[in-house]
């Protein structure tokens with residue numbers, strides 16, 4: 005999946021998270037950005053791209069038990085030692101799941117893996133995924149910007165009460181910026 009898809013699906017889930025958690029717009033935006041961070045780049049399961057030679061891409065960091073254990077640990081630690089940050093840990097944890105779901109839908113097979121998507125049987129085996137849009141990046145890019153982005157803008161506008169133009173500019177710039185620093189290509 006492209007970085008922009010991970011950023012946008014993370015932000016979209018984050019707006020939902022902020023609404024469910026009943027957060028005000030300030031902490032709400034922070035929560036949305038935290039979910040997007042959990043879904044994108046070095047703060048997501050794609051940290052394995054920065055650990056080349058140590059772990060395989062879409063291996064153990066993309067394995068459901070790892071994500072469950074990691075998120076439960078950070079959430080329990082936060083709840084015990086910094087309760088005011090518990091929702092931050094939970095927002096990040098949510099982002100990790102969003103990332104796995106994105107790779108499940110769009111993740112093409114990586115070299116050495118036994119299929120597209122994410123591992124299910126073990127950290128490096130039993131790959132499951134739909135591997136949508138294998139024709140390449142174009143179709144996913146169109147889906148990301150023509151379907152996901154408008155939905156995100158509408159959801160964010162409804163939640164924040166901002167006008168269309170500032171919402172569009174804010175989110176567009178944010179997604180573009182995050183996609184640019186996080187990673188290149190399909191992951």
Ligand SMILES: [Zn+2]
Pocket residue numbers: 049050062066103107191
């Ligand atoms: Zn990934």
